Amino acid sequence: MRPFYIYRSKRGIYYVQFSNEQMHERFTALSTRQRNYTEAMKVACNWLQHGFPSREGKKPVETVATVQSFMSLLEGGKLGKAELDRITKSLALQGYGTTMVLPAETKPTPVISKRLLVPFLENFWTYDDSPYVKDKLIHKQRIGKRHCYDSLNRVAYWKEFFGEAKFLEDTTTEDLKAFESHLYDKKLSTGTLNHILIVGKTAFKWAVATKKLSENPCTSLTQYGKEIKLRDILTPEEAKKVFEIKWNDERARVGSLIAMTCGLRMGEVLALRMCDITKRRIYVHHSWSTLDGLKTPKNGKVRAVPLLPNVRKAIVQLVKKNPYKWNPERFLFYGSLEDKPIVENVLIEGFKDALRKANISEEMRKNRNIVFHSWRHYYAKEIADRVEERKAQLALGHLDAAMTRHYADHKTEADLNELETAVVDAFKWCS
Numbered sequence: 001m002r003p004f005y006i007y008r009s010k011r012g013i014y015y016v017q018f019s020n021e022q023m024h025e026r027f028t029a030l031s032t033r034q035r036n037y038t039e040a041m042k043v044a045c046n047w048l049q050h051g052f053p054s055r056e057g058k059k060p061v062e063t064v065a066t067v068q069s070f071m072s073l074l075e076g077g078k079l080g081k082a083e084l085d086r087i088t089k090s091l092a093l094q095g096y097g098t099t100m101v102l103p104a105e106t107k108p109t110p111v112i113s114k115r116l117l118v119p120f121l122e123n124f125w126t127y128d129d130s131p132y133v134k135d136k137l138i139h140k141q142r143i144g145k146r147h148c149y150d151s152l153n154r155v156a157y158w159k160e161f162f163g164e165a166k167f168l169e170d171t172t173t174e175d176l177k178a179f180e181s182h183l184y185d186k187k188l189s190t191g192t193l194n195h196i197l198i199v200g201k202t203a204f205k206w207a208v209a210t211k212k213l214s215e216n217p218c219t220s221l222t223q224y225g226k227e228i229k230l231r232d233i234l235t236p237e238e239a240k241k242v243f244e245i246k247w248n249d250e251r252a253r254v255g256s257l258i259a260m261t262c263g264l265r266m267g268e269v270l271a272l273r274m275c276d277i278t279k280r281r282i283y284v285h286h287s288w289s290t291l292d293g294l295k296t297p298k299n300g301k302v303r304a305v306p307l308l309p310n311v312r313k314a315i316v317q318l319v320k321k322n323p324y325k326w327n328p329e330r331f332l333f334y335g336s337l338e339d340k341p342i343v344e345n346v347l348i349e350g351f352k353d354a355l356r357k358a359n360i361s362e363e364m365r366k367n368r369n370i371v372f373h374s375w376r377h378y379y380a381k382e383i384a385d386r387v388e389e390r391k392a393q394l395a396l397g398h399l400d401a402a403m404t405r406h407y408a409d410h411k412t413e414a415d416l417n418e419l420e421t422a423v424v425d426a427f428k429w430c431s
Contacts, residue, residue, distance in 0.1 A: 004044050005119065006037070007164035014040030015165055016047070017116065029116060029165065114167040115212075118159045124203045125152040132206050142300065145291035154199045157183065168207065173217045176200070180221070194224045232368035233378040238358065240429050245357040250321065251333050251342060252350020254314050256375060258282070261427050262305045263379035266372055268297060270341045275328035277315055280420065282307045288341055306420035308427060348372050386422035 004018045007029065014037060015029040030047075034040040051058035079087075124130055127148040136143045161179050162171075176197075183193050200218065207213035234242065239260065247253035255269050264272075267287035271294055276283045281304045286294045297303070315332065322334045335342035351372050355365055 003048055006032075006040055006044060007116065007119075008037075009165035010163040016040065016044040017119075018048070114169050116164065117162055117166045117168045117171055118155065118164055120168045120207075121155045121158055121199060121203055122152065124206070125155060125199065131210075132203070142296070144289060144295065146289045149291055150195075151199050151202075154196045157196045158200060168213065171204075171217050173220045176217055176221060190224050190226070197221070197224075230369065231374050231377055232370050233374050233381060234360075234370065236429065238360065239378065241358040242354050243430055245354060247350060247354055249346060249350045250318060252347050253354070254311075254318050255333060255347040256351050256354070256372070257311055257314055257430070259372065259375035260378055261308055261311050261423060261430070263376050263383070264305070265298065265376060266344055266347065269347065270331075270333055270344060272332040273328065274319060274326075274330050274332060277307070277312070277332070279312070280307055281305065290343070306423045308423060308430075310430060344372075382426035383419070383422055386425060387418055 002019060004016050007015050007017070009015060012035045014032045014034050016032055017029040032040040032043040034043060047058075051060045051063075124132055125148050127133055127145045130148070133143055133148065158179070161182050162175075166175075180193070180197070183196060188196075197218075201221075204213060204216045204218050208216045243253070243257065258264055258272070259266075259269055262282055264282075264284060265287065267289060268284050271286040271288035272282070273286075276285055284297055284303050284305065287297050289295060318332065322330065324330055324334060324338050330338075331341040333341045333347075335346075348371075352362065352365065355370070356362065360370070
């Protein structure tokens with residue numbers, strides 16, 4: 001931890017918050033009474049060197065940290081009888097009495113060290129430093145770096161509204177309702193509003209569970225309704241036309257071809273390696289994220305999907321163009337770096353360019369909400385019309401219902417053969 005942190009309040013006054021290295025926490029923020037950052041930094045450095053002000057005069061930071069750590073152990077009941085006896089004897093030798101009678105119904109009030117809200121949220125969503133992330137990883141739960149990265153960026157909305165001097169413990173339900181109104185005025189989509197609020201909701205819930213917060217201020221907040229913008233899909237005639245035109249980048253064409261005929265997500269397409277391709281199947285072992293690298297697919301399970309001969313032929317031709325030497329672990333969609341696939345924009349922009357050439361303008365594409373993921377919707381519709389629901393979910397990797405999850409684990413070669421027949425029938429026009 002840094003020795004101290006400096007924050008600027010809404011009124012323009014800089015506050016300093018010293019670190020307690022022993023407890024991995026921070027002291028209560030102190031006002032430097034300065035409006036200039038450089039002057040505030042001088043005050044903070046002076047306090048760090050000579051001690052910061054208290055009612056009893058200046059006290060060294062190390063002394064206060066030690067006392068705070070000791071009091072935390074004492075009031076938390078973490079000291080044994082032998083240790084308490086030593087403390088009592090030491091106090092007695094220095095002339096301090098240690099006997100104190102409390103009224104029968106009186107309990108000592110624990111000392112609470114408050115945390116600033118924004119730094120708490122920033123630390124909570126910093127993947128490498130977050131105790132929340134560490135706890136999930138210890139318990140073998142999945143949490144991606146990309147999710148944390150996006151959540152950390154959304155903390156900016158909290159910082160804009162609450163400033164840097166708001167304490168976590170002082171944040172109320174009314175504060176959060178006012179925050180919701182502030183976000184609503186920005187005309188953000190329901191999905192974006194929900195993602196911004198989840199940044200705090202997840203952190204508050206964890207803080208209560210770990211006894212860092214006594215009450216969750218999010219409990220009484222009203223849930224957001226779902227605002228769904230339906231994705232359109234191409235017609236078979238449009239899809240056929242898209243693959244009849246000349247693509248600028250063969251990787252983009254093959255990527256779309258696989259997404260359409262195999263139902264893969266963008267990350268699953270990018271993650272494909274040469275070893276995932278067999279004569280009649282594609283094995284979806286991974287998904288790719290720029291921050292996480294190779295990770296498990298969305299549902300956490302490997303799946304196999306039928307591979308059309310013509311699509312396999314296109315894959316083989318693409319492999320031959322790979323500038324790096326043959327290696328079964330090599331990415332199918334090679335990029336400028338040997339150990340990473342192309343960036344997703346190559347597939348996205350290639351897809352958009354092909355649509356334009358097929359007389360589907362950018363305005364038409366946006367109005368119909370056609371995106372790269374629409375290939376997966378296209379595949380789902382074509383396959384669902386030809387096989388029973390369980391087999392369609394097998395190919396798509398959907399595990400929504402408990403019964404579907406149960407049966408999806410018992411897939412057979414017969415299931416895949418039936419799917420293969422359906423795929424051949426659905427995409428016979430591109431064979």
